[in-house]
Amino acid sequence: DAGVIQSPRHEVTEMGQEVTLRCKPISGHDYLFWYRQTMMRGLELLIYFNNNVPIDDSGMPEDRFSAKMPNASFSTLKIQPSEPRDSAVYFCASSRNRDYEQYFGPGTRLTVT
Amino acid sequence: KNQVEQSPQSLIILEGKNCTLQCNYTVSPFSNLRWYKQDTGRGPVSLTIMTFSENTKSNGRYTATLDADTKQSSLHITASQLSDSASYICVVSDGTGANNLFFGTGTRLTVIP
Numbered sequence: 001d002a003g004v005i006q007s008p009r010h011e012v013t014e015m016g017q018e019v020t021l022r023c024k025p026i027s028g029h030d031y032l033f034w035y036r037q038t039m040m041r042g043l044e045l046l047i048y049f050n051n052n053v054p055i056d057d058s059g060m061p062e063d064r065f066s067a068k069m070p071n072a073s074f075s076t077l078k079i080q081p082s083e084p085r086d087s088a089v090y091f092c093a094s095s096r097n098r099d100y101e102q103y104f105g106p107g108t109r110l111t112v113t
Numbered sequence: 114k115n116q117v118e119q120s121p122q123s124l125i126i127l128e129g130k131n132c133t134l135q136c137n138y139t140v141s142p143f144s145n146l147r148w149y150k151q152d153t154g155r156g157p158v159s160l161t162i163m164t165f166s167e168n169t170k171s172n173g174r175y176t177a178t179l180d181a182d183t184k185q186s187s188l189h190i191t192a193s194q195l196s197d198s199a200s201y202i203c204v205v206s207d208g209t210g211a212n213n214l215f216f217g218t219g220t221r222l223t224v225i226p
Contacts, residue, residue: 004156042218043157043202091156101147104156 004105006092012111018080021108023092024073031098034067034077035091037107043091049075050098082112115140117205119217126224130193134220136186136203144208148177148188151200151219160188160201193224 005024013019025032033048047057052069060067064083069075079086089109093102117138126132136146145164149157161170161177163186169178174191190197203217 043204043216045214093156101159101162104158106154107156 004092004094004103006090006105006108008108009106010109010111012113013082014113015083016081017112018078019082019086019110019112021077021090021092021110023075023077023105025075025092025094026103027073029094029096029103031095031100031102032069032075033093033095033102034075035093035104036088037091038088046077079110082110084112086110087112115205115207115215117203117215117217119201119203119220121220122218123221124223126193126222128193128195128224128226132190132193132222134188134190134201134203134222136188136205136217138184138186138203138205138215140184140205140207140215142207142209143181143184144206146177146179146186147204147206148175148186149202149204151202153199157202190222195224195226198222198224 004026007022030051034046035043036046037043046059047067048055049069065079067077087110089107091104091107093104095102120135145162147162148160150160151157160172160175163170163179165181176189179186200219200221202219205215207213
């Protein structure tokens with residue numbers, strides 16, 4: 001298996017633009033997680049899905065953030081409109097079970113100018 | 114308040130030397146504790162996962178210990194290599210949901226020749 005795949009790897013956009021981050025989890029994993037990592041706050045869980053259903057989005061910072069998982073092999077994290085403080089590395093991770101080991105993707109480095 | 118604190122914040126050691134990283138937590142209830150290694154520009158990779166009943170677990174040159182009574186964990190790296198240079202993140206789960214993961218801010222280890 002290729003592992004968790006994320007795209008793009010880098011995204012630079014201007015404030016106010018819409019940004020869409022993509023993730024393909026490992027096949028057979030029922031859980032998918034979106035994280036944000038910054039120097040100041042470290043890793044933060046934004047939202048997670050179980051069998052394509054959003055279970056908890058309490059970590060999503062604002063209504064400008066939304067996430068979807070239309071099928072077992074694809075998820076998106078969208079920011080609209082983007083702001084400079086959204087600049088961070090966004091990771092997607094997947095796991096077989098809620099408490100099992102999570103496998104992280106390579107991350108998307110987002111820069112909002 | 115559920116917290117995970119790691120020390121030191123950063124560490125520089127000579128290649129071949131041993132080192133120990135610390136993780137103290139106040140998370141309750143406790144389900145499991147995980148150590149992740151994160152190389153620069155990459156996603157975190159799981160090193161060990163320990164439950165309440167486990168007090169030590171090894172993964173090659175990495176050995177994690179857990180004292181659930183004092184709520185402390187350590188990650189010992191033996192005979193360090195240049196490739197051990199990375200951030201090491203301690204994550205504690207309270208077992209009540211995948212969203213209830215508490216992250217340390219990490220220890221940045223640099224191994225120099």
